[in-house]
Amino acid sequence: MKTARLFVVEGQVQGVGFRFFVERVATDLGVNGYVCNRGDGSVEVYAVGQEAVLEQLREQLERGPRAARVERVVERPAPLRNYQTFSIEASR
Numbered sequence: 001m002k003t004a005r006l007f008v009v010e011g012q013v014q015g016v017g018f019r020f021f022v023e024r025v026a027t028d029l030g031v032n033g034y035v036c037n038r039g040d041g042s043v044e045v046y047a048v049g050q051e052a053v054l055e056q057l058r059e060q061l062e063r064g065p066r067a068a069r070v071e072r073v074v075e076r077p078a079p080l081r082n083y084q085t086f087s088i089e090a091s092r
Contacts, residue, residue: 005054006078007045009061011071018043019088021065029053032083037091048083
């Protein structure tokens, strides 16, 4: 059964290719949703997929690309929305 999660990734995660990294990982895992930069310097990830797959995504978010420095990943349940793909969205 699919579920949805909202992740907020904090640290040095903007300007280091983090959104492109997340888009690639999510697409490879078959996760739908979006990634975007937030005004506070963090990155927001809305993800829809199987629970086990979302755990794999979280592990990758905690690592990030080489140029990033992830300090914290905050995760919370989110309403299930009907995303067909995973995309990079405009900053919020």
